[in-house]
Amino acid sequence: xxxxxxxxxxxxxxxxxxxxxxxxxxxxxxxxxxxxxxxxxxxxxxxxxxxxxxxxxxxxxxxxxxxxxxxxxxxxxxxxxxxxxxxxxxxxxxxxxxxxxxxxxxxxxxxxxxxxxxxxxxxxxxxxxxxxxxxxxxxxxxxxxxxxxxxxxxxxxxxxxxxxxxxxxxxxxxxxxxxxxxxxxxxxxxxxxxxxxxxxxxxxxxxxxxxxxxxxxxxxxxxxxxxxxxxxxxxxxxxxxxxxxxxxxxxxxxxxxxxxxxxxxxxxxxxxxxxxxxxxxxxxxxxxxxxxxxxxxxxxxxxxxxxxxxxxxxxxxxxxxxxxxxxxxxxxxxxxxxxxxxxxxxxxxxxxxxxxxxxxxxxxxxxxxxxxxxxxxxxxxxxxxxxxxxxxxxxxxxxxxxxxxxxxxxxxxxxxxxxxxxxxxxxxxxxxxxxxxxxxxxxxxxxxxxxxxxxxxxxxxxxxxxxxxxxxxxxxxxxxxxxxxxxxxxxxxxxxxxxxxxxx
Numbered sequence: 001x002x003x004x005x006x007x008x009x010x011x012x013x014x015x016x017x018x019x020x021x022x023x024x025x026x027x028x029x030x031x032x033x034x035x036x037x038x039x040x041x042x043x044x045x046x047x048x049x050x051x052x053x054x055x056x057x058x059x060x061x062x063x064x065x066x067x068x069x070x071x072x073x074x075x076x077x078x079x080x081x082x083x084x085x086x087x088x089x090x091x092x093x094x095x096x097x098x099x100x101x102x103x104x105x106x107x108x109x110x111x112x113x114x115x116x117x118x119x120x121x122x123x124x125x126x127x128x129x130x131x132x133x134x135x136x137x138x139x140x141x142x143x144x145x146x147x148x149x150x151x152x153x154x155x156x157x158x159x160x161x162x163x164x165x166x167x168x169x170x171x172x173x174x175x176x177x178x179x180x181x182x183x184x185x186x187x188x189x190x191x192x193x194x195x196x197x198x199x200x201x202x203x204x205x206x207x208x209x210x211x212x213x214x215x216x217x218x219x220x221x222x223x224x225x226x227x228x229x230x231x232x233x234x235x236x237x238x239x240x241x242x243x244x245x246x247x248x249x250x251x252x253x254x255x256x257x258x259x260x261x262x263x264x265x266x267x268x269x270x271x272x273x274x275x276x277x278x279x280x281x282x283x284x285x286x287x288x289x290x291x292x293x294x295x296x297x298x299x300x301x302x303x304x305x306x307x308x309x310x311x312x313x314x315x316x317x318x319x320x321x322x323x324x325x326x327x328x329x330x331x332x333x334x335x336x337x338x339x340x341x342x343x344x345x346x347x348x349x350x351x352x353x354x355x356x357x358x359x360x361x362x363x364x365x366x367x368x369x370x371x372x373x374x375x376x377x378x379x380x381x382x383x384x385x386x387x388x389x390x391x392x393x394x395x396x397x398x399x400x401x402x403x404x405x406x407x408x409x410x411x412x413x414x415x416x417x418x419x420x421x422x423x424x425x426x427x428x429x430x431x432x433x434x435x436x437x438x439x440x441x442x443x444x445x446x447x448x449x450x451x452x453x454x455x456x457x458x459x460x461x462x463x464x465x466x467x468x469x470x471x472x473x474x475x476x477x478x479x480x481x482x483x484x485x486x487x488x489x490x491x492x493x494x495x496x497x498x499x500x501x502x503x504x
Contacts, residue, residue, distance in 0.1 A: 016094065023109040025229075026058055031119050031448065033106060034227065039136040043090070043127040044099070046117040047412040062123035066091045069127060070451040072371040076402060078334045079376055084285075085326055085445045089129035096124050111234075132412040132444050134227030145416045146228030146253060148278055150213065151220045151447075154407040155199030155331045156302065160462040162343030165467050173195050173463075175306035176470040191216040194307035199331050201321035203279060204437040208309050210275045225249055250274050251415060281413045281441040285324035306475065328444045330406050336379070337403035341456070345398045347386075347393035347493055348456045365394040365452050397453065401412075404459075405452040412446055414467050415439040 002170055024034040034041045045065065046178055047056055059320070074088035096488070103119045130136070133147045153174045167176075177226060178190045193216070199207035213221040221245065223231040232244045247267050254273040255265055297372045301309065321328035337344070362368065366375050382395035418438045 009211045013092070013230055014095060016098040018098060019104050019107075021102060022130075023106040024133075025445040026110065026114055027447070031106075031110075033102060034088045034131050034485070038133045039134050041129050043089075043093075043129065045120040045122060045125070046124070049116055049118050052118045055120065057123075057268060057293065059123040059125065061089060062125045063093075066125050066127050067199075068369050068371060069449050071369065072405075075335075075373060076350075076376050076450075077370050077405065077445075077448045080402065081329045081406070081445055081448075082324075082326075082335075085329070085443060086448070087444060087446070089127050092126050092128045094124045094126055096121070099126075104493055105175065110223050131227065132414065132446060133224040133229075135414040135442060136347070141251065143417045145414050146250075146415045147224040147227075148415070149222040149224070149410050150198075150413070151408070151410045152194045152198055152330065153220065154325070154334055155195045156335060157196070157304065157342040159338070160339045164342055165471065166342070166468060169308045170304070170473070171470065172304040173466070175304055176466050179473060179475065180466045180469045185216055185471070189216060191218050192308055193220065193305050194309070196302055196304045197307055197309050199321065200302055200325055200332075201283070201327070203283075204313060204422075205277050206279045206282070207272075209269075211277055212273070214246075214271065223249075239493070247271070253415075274314060277415060277439060277441075278413060281415065281439075282327055282411070282444070282445060283322055283325050284441065285322065326411055326445065330409065330411070330445070333406035334403050336399040336406075339400070341400075341459050344396060345456065345460050347396045348453075351390060351397055354393075356389075361390075365390070367394070369450070371450065397456070400456070401451045401453070405448055408447065408451075409445050410447045412444045414442045414444075416441070 020036055021033040021042070022036055026032060028046075029044055030043045032041050032043050036367040043066075045062060053158070055062075070088050070091060073086060078086040078088065099119075099121045106119075117370050134147075135145055135147070154172065157169055157172055160166070160406060163169060172195060175197050178187075180191050181187050191210055193212040195209075196438055197205040200206065217231065218233050221232070222229055230249050233241055238395050247270055250270050251265065254270045278429070321331065339347070351365070351367075355365075355367070366378065369375065375398065379398040382399060383392060386392055416439060418440050
């Protein structure tokens, strides 16, 4: 096990101090702390709290698990999504005393509903990554960078060939899942965001999608300023995020526009400028020049009947995504799921049955990795016809797992305000195709862990629950759920009208 030297920038591992690190956030499987000065984070594994006394795996297994995440990201996902978007990081071995003290220090900052799991304090293994919320490319003296994290979710509808319920070809998974989450009390109100609008490549639809992410962020949208989270949703809480507070943060970044009224820039204009910059970044190549526009996949698969976007509003047809944009690469990878969970499940069963009869085959079929070139080749060279073999079934399962990772990844867009006279930084693409302010932007993809083979039956059960809940209610929301907000944007529009009549 190597101790990482290079990316720790001369930090001496044996002199690590828990006070140099602070709680950053956590997901279902891991917890993240960030360094208070250096642009670095550590990702540590989590266990169910009942296992806290006796760790469920050895230090070697923990190391292997994290190394698998690194290999999957650097050998498989980076090939499919584009190296320029991926930071795979490396496994580091930390002093156990440091990890124990760190765990004590951050415990009170963790959200209560996450505390059913505890941080791994036994293996000393962690994943060291760049801190994408505070990019190293800006001068500390200047305006702090804005970083926007988006979890876009699945951007296409399945083909009717493999689904048992016709509704799945009309209403997207995210929109159906929203109804299920509200019905189960996970969220108090439904998000009106629809991934198909974001992935459409049509600027109006994308603007519409981002606007709804801002209005109801849930866990799909966060904004960081200088590394601090300034805008997000609290799970299970009735409070809607504070938009006035967000406007207060955003205003200084967007004061240069030519739509000021008596030098007071309206709230609507600030939000609109912000969304425009974000959409530009998502359509840019994130470094390099804009690629050719893609051909559309069948139009029918890119409109969701639950989206409130009015198709008639589209003035200039559907543009499609530029082929070097982050959204295009993510969507292509998601579409490796050609069968939907329903079409895939019989193939999963074929593999599972085979492994029950021949357990040693697990490593030949690379069910748990290693995630290397051979793994990538298996899923890329998979034949289009099912020959009844276990190899074919395993390759389809691999494709599905990779697609699941792409459906669950996050995009981080870092916007660094550029002073007018500064030269373009090499590799930092300027978003210059509209009026100032100018930003250098960099786009990254994070959360690229492999999805376990064993989670597939659970996926099928969840899919069935979501679909039957949607069909049962006919898409109507349960009683007691809060209506969507009356739209902060319409409030901003009202504010606009009053401003126009100020005496000059």
